[in-house]
Amino acid sequence: MADPIHQFEIHNLFTLGHIGGQEIAFTNSALYMAVVVVGIAALLVGASSPRALVPGRMQSVAELSYEFVADTINSTTGKEGMKFFPFVFTIFMFVLFANVIGLIPYTFTVTTHIIITAALALTVFLTVIIYGFYRNGLKFFGLFVPHGIPIYILPLIVFIEVLSFLSRPISHSVRLFANMLAGHITLKVFASFITLLGGLGILGVAGATLPLALVVALTALELLVAFLQAYVFAILTCIYLNDAFHPGH
Amino acid sequence: MAEDTRGTSGNGGPSDEEAALSARLQRLRERLAHRKGVGRDDEPQSGPRSDPSAIARGFRLSTELVAGVLVGAFIGWALDKWLGISPWGMIVFLLLGFAAGVVNVIRAAGISGGPGQGSR
Secondary structure, three states: OOOOOHOOOOOOEEEEEEEEEEEEEHHHHHHHHHHHHHHHHHHHHHOOOOOOOOOOOOHHHHHHHHHHHHHHHHHHHOOHHHHHHHHHHHHHHHHHHHHHHHHHOOOOOOOOOOHHHHHHHHHHHHHHHHHHHHHHHHHHHHHOOOOOOOOOHHHHHHHHHHHHHHHHHHHHHHHHHHHHHHHHHHEEEEEHHHHHHHOOOOOHHHHHHHHHHHHHHHHHHHOOOOOHHHHHHHHHHHHHHHHHHOOOO | OOOOOOOOOOOOOOOHHHHHHHHHHHHHHHHHHHHHHHHHHOOOOOOOOOOHHHHHHHHHHHHHHOOHHHHHHHHHHHHHHOOOOOOHHHHHHHHHHHHHHHHHHHHHOOOOOOOOOOOO
């Protein structure tokens, strides 16, 4: 049976150099991140270069992605959240492209490594904290003090709120990572059932149609999940950014 | 809805053609905005817009709870190690973390407002 974890292994493609005795290598993960960035740039720069009033197919896609993210930000944080449009758009497109490119057979899915999703989630987390303090000063601590709480249970509530705030980057990163990882492992396992059953003779081949149908269905589901998780990641980024704008709600 | 922020009609020159074009663009924008509103109402989902499907929603709720408990457990463990008060840090912070997880879930489900939700 094919090893379902093998697809997540990191290989060094070539070594860039050494920093303090630590090897800095260009890995397959880095390669696919570069592919993602090139893909996004190709879509956005290439598609919008005609600047047609009535957009063509590709320009339509680029404009739709803009409208989609802009709508998401507007509906969660309001107009002032558009300040963070480049940030949210970058995150959304990166996650979306990484997820979708990873669905192509023989490719590597960048978002199946928690270090990537955790780095993204921590970037959002630190952005919220830094911008929150920059914008609101010490009033940002109002985030941890809900209104209308009796004074004698307030310390307990503040502790819970702080813990809830600290748990955000974890749930934010684990959700994306676990979804992608689980999806790819499931696909791999069911796909290996096909070859296993297919080797069992005529009855096995008949039985192998079952996992084959399942793999087809799962691939469709994974495509949905790939998009959905990028969307969820972006909308949670917006919701968290909203706290930087309006603490103490 | 589509606000008039892109300013495609803002640079309309004195000529009639451009004025007519911008008027048509304006009409198109209004119709698009109208259609968008209609399309959104037609969608079968009834929850808030942050929950596009049941899978994502369910997964989000479970990770929220687990994340709260994990953070509580980690802080408790670190305090135990640091202050040598084992097992009290773990007990207290695991419970607090569980409470934080439940708060997260309630907020993610949109049952109550609060700091996580803010004004929409």
